[in-house]
Amino acid sequence: MATSLAETIRRAGVVGAGGAGFPAYVKASARADTVIINAAECEPLLQKDREILAHFAPDVARGLRLLVEAVGAKRGVIAVKAKHADLAALVERALAGQSGLSVHRLDDYYPAGDEFCQVFEVAGRLIPPGGLPIQVGVVVNNVETAYNIARASASPVVDTFLTVAGAVKSPRTLRLPIGTPLSQALDLAGGAAVKDFAVLEGGAMMGRLAEDLSRPLTKTSAGLIVLPKEHPLVRRKAAGRPARERRGRSACDQCCLCTELCPRYLLGYPVQPHKVMRGLLFAAPERRAWSPWGLLCSECKLCSLFSCPEELDPGDVCAGVKADFCAQARGGKDSPLTAGAEPRPHPVRPWRKIPTAQLKERLGLTRYEAEAPLRQEPYAPPVVRILLKQHAGAPARPVVSVGRPVHRGELIADVAPDELGVPLHASIDGRVTAIEDFVEISAG
Template sequence: MAPRSEFARLVRRAGVVGAGGAGFPSYVKVSSPAETVIVNAAECEPLLQKDQEILAHFAPEVVSGLEAVVAATGASRGVIAIKEKHAELVALLEKAVAGKKALGVHRLGDYYPAGDEFCQVYEVTGRLIPMGGIPLQVGVVVNNVETLYNMARAGSTPVVDTFLTVTGAVKSPCTMRVPVGTSMAEAVALAGGATVKDPVVLDGGAMMGKVAEDFSAPLTKTSGGLIVLPREHPLVRRKSAGRAAFDRAGKSTCDQCTLCTELCPRYLLGYDIQPHKVMRSLLFSAPDRKPWSHWALLCCECRLCSLFACPENLNPGDICGFTKGDLAAQKVNWKSSPLNRGQAPKAHPIRPWRQIPVSQLKSRLGLEDYEAEAPLRQEPYAPALVRIPLKQHVGVPARPVVKTGQAVERGDLIGDLPEDQLGAPVHASISGQVTAVTDFVEITA
């Protein structure tokens, strides 16, 4: 879909993508009419504080981004959804929206995953997104805090920096803004360096993040947080085990107690997702496995079932994730699933009593010792070299528009794609010389 308004065009040209998830191109979200725009400021991944720090330092920019999206979509209201426990930020935001009739602040409870779009849309509007659907189907657009900050600046500055929290086993946990393409190793060094001998990184957070071993990997527009942990930490061991080990343990140990389903936040909202049935699929070989696999289709991969609910330390959430991938490869989705009978979701009355407080989750994950403030580092960082991936978003990769040896300025376009293709342009995050062009553009200062 090509951008449908001048603002959408600006957002596309600036290369704005969803900074909190897979990197969905933001111009698409501002090109469709909506009734409500939600700013997802829940930030429920334990230890991460990027959104809180952006709001504390740049609330006027985020509010101006929200106003722009409200105007572009013709929405009648814009709501910042933030946890009530952040009392100072709530007060700051209420002040920032005071006198702006269409805008307001919605207080969320401190549970995981309050940031899941489906949960958040229900909390703010009382509406349930149809099974297999998207927020727009109930008139809602959801954007995260950094995305709105980037949209507010789209007219003058393309996305060349990324915000992230670096915490865990580091000397000085902090939140930082660094040029896109800076390495993870440099981000960890900016946080004072690892305090353990054999560190690994959870890229993206404790729940939804992945174990990253290659510290030279570049940070992208969607990077949100690095948690440094010792390799022997139970969470690292658990996340590193891999699919074959998850399948083996699940096949031999799952006793079908159903706790994973009973605590699943999507199940509690009334969606037809039942991870214990997906675990049952492990006992079958294809094609008998298939009917059980379909119970994974509506999973959001929050991993609450794996890392909190299962008394056997099994990994139903990960298995749902792999299963969804298998089904997608076979072109099976909710629309084509026999489970889809056109039924509407209906929230379970017990849901409020089954929400998992983040404090309990932190303790279960063994992260209590790493609880620390992560204030925004004020000094700008200028890396000597960046590697900027040409695909940091959902859709088609950008094609390079620069050559090795070419001089570029920070903000110059280095990768682009036609307007009618889903994707986002990419820009130089530092000034210097292009020293390599492959599936990324390397720039040396």
């Protein structure tokens, strides 16, 4: 009996490369009428999805076709920003003659890549509050995931793509073995162009400060933004939750701009960050009455890094209340705000989309705009550390022991068939030299 696509990509360890690393086989097992490959890539300076499409458009197109067939869809779409006209034309050529497959040209706004925005733009449907695209018959994957799906029958996932940009000597998009230290990715982009620098892992908007550059790349790594230590964005990212809440309590004047420009609010979801900020004025039990207004926040950070005139952090405060709800195992599904309400897009939404150029200007990143071409030469790090937990679900358990020789692509850790998760594979040839919450492989 032929192996299903879902089983092939489970064995190959394919996860969503653009977010929390949700195992891709789950989406490939669903039934849907539309598949979207999300190529919006609106994190400023990051361009790995564009580079993957520029070099491997036929593979991404094949990944889309495989998904369309697997879920029984009638329509498959690669969603690219209209401003990348050459890329859209290239993708169109890769899809030519394939029934039901097409390019959708997106407006250039942040966050056009948010699943809720994208499903609305491409399919004209609104995901139920707190729900998933599949509930409206749509499956969404990102470009790298589609590329990995196309290659899954030939090779497991052993490399990851990322852009290294900002204050570096040679901005680059890199394809590196999973487990390569962040510091080596930085070196491959020529190193920092300033003496005192900080690194934002995952992007300027949704990324975090990387405290330890010896940490390994994972299947979900997307990019490193290097900035001078004194850059305002670094200062904002360095603030901890107590400082954010203290500033929010004393300086928020309830102007509501954070809410008025919030992409989720504008789509009609019950997200109102100014009300979560209002909650900071209250003690814990009363504060909880305001917290649900942050539960459906996507953590895009537009309110924190663009909208708020006082430079407060309503997006981070919303992220905090979401984390609190999860820690209390309440999830937010029990909130009156998330139960049954039909979202209705705000009539002014089309005029409140924030252009990415304006966002870059506000973030102080315009001067770092540069092409980051894909480095073609393969790179073999001397040592990799492959984290056992780098996807949503159960961590993988090692199936190798210290001292064992392994080859690139060989299974090194697995999950039980009934667990949510995927196996992991050696990303270089070598020998297992340590096992902790990672499998360390040393070359030679």
